[in-house]
Amino acid sequence: MTIMKILMLAAIAGHLLCGYCDCLxxxxxxxxxRFEDMKNNQKLAQAFxxxxxxxxxxxxxxxxxxxxxxxxxxxxxxxxxxxxxxxCAALMLVGCxxxxxxxxxxHVFCGVPEWLYVRLGRTQEALDIINEFFxxxxxxxxxxxxxxxIFGVTFFAAVVSGITPLPRWACIFNVLPLMLAFLPLRxxxxxxxxxxxxxxxxxxxx
Numbered sequence: 001m002t003i004m005k006i007l008m009l010a011a012i013a014g015h016l017l018c019g020y021c022d023c024l025x026x027x028x029x030x031x032x033x034r035f036e037d038m039k040n041n042q043k044l045a046q047a048f049x050x051x052x053x054x055x056x057x058x059x060x061x062x063x064x065x066x067x068x069x070x071x072x073x074x075x076x077x078x079x080x081x082x083x084x085x086x087x088c089a090a091l092m093l094v095g096c097x098x099x100x101x102x103x104x105x106x107h108v109f110c111g112v113p114e115w116l117y118v119r120l121g122r123t124q125e126a127l128d129i130i131n132e133f134f135x136x137x138x139x140x141x142x143x144x145x146x147x148x149x150i151f152g153v154t155f156f157a158a159v160v161s162g163i164t165p166l167p168r169w170a171c172i173f174n175v176l177p178l179m180l181a182f183l184p185l186r187x188x189x190x191x192x193x194x195x196x197x198x199x200x201x202x203x204x205x206x
Contacts (some may be wrong), residue, residue: 008076018195024056056112102147159174
């Protein structure tokens, strides 16, 4: 097995693990986390009733490991692209570095508010604190998804244009269109399931 394929397997494992971590933050003992509920403490407190503090903590710590693993898969694709387009490889590298740096911070910053909210007793004051925290750290989320956008658009354009040896239909194995396909399903960790499918498809095509 080539180093490229080993790194892809690491990326699949990383995305699956990160998807699990997202689910720990999304699916609560008494319902599902919804951003709109952050305006209504009664609904939010009910959803978080009985949530073990270990869940958001586990999500934050395992999520860092997960992103460390899948980062190598994206780096491998950037290196592979250099043989066909230096420009595309450079843009993809910018995108994946954005995802790895801001994305890891964003994942932690999603776990911290849940941990704080439960630890502070699910009060209105606790809700005000986590709303302020999330609002002031939201730039990490914007930069993370900007990274996915840069990487996805560049990789998609390179495959569709035919500059790579991949067949043009292989453009479907791309984190961006797959993420858009998963979003309507409203499942936790949609972006990570998309990433796992992308690397699985490319594993057999490359």
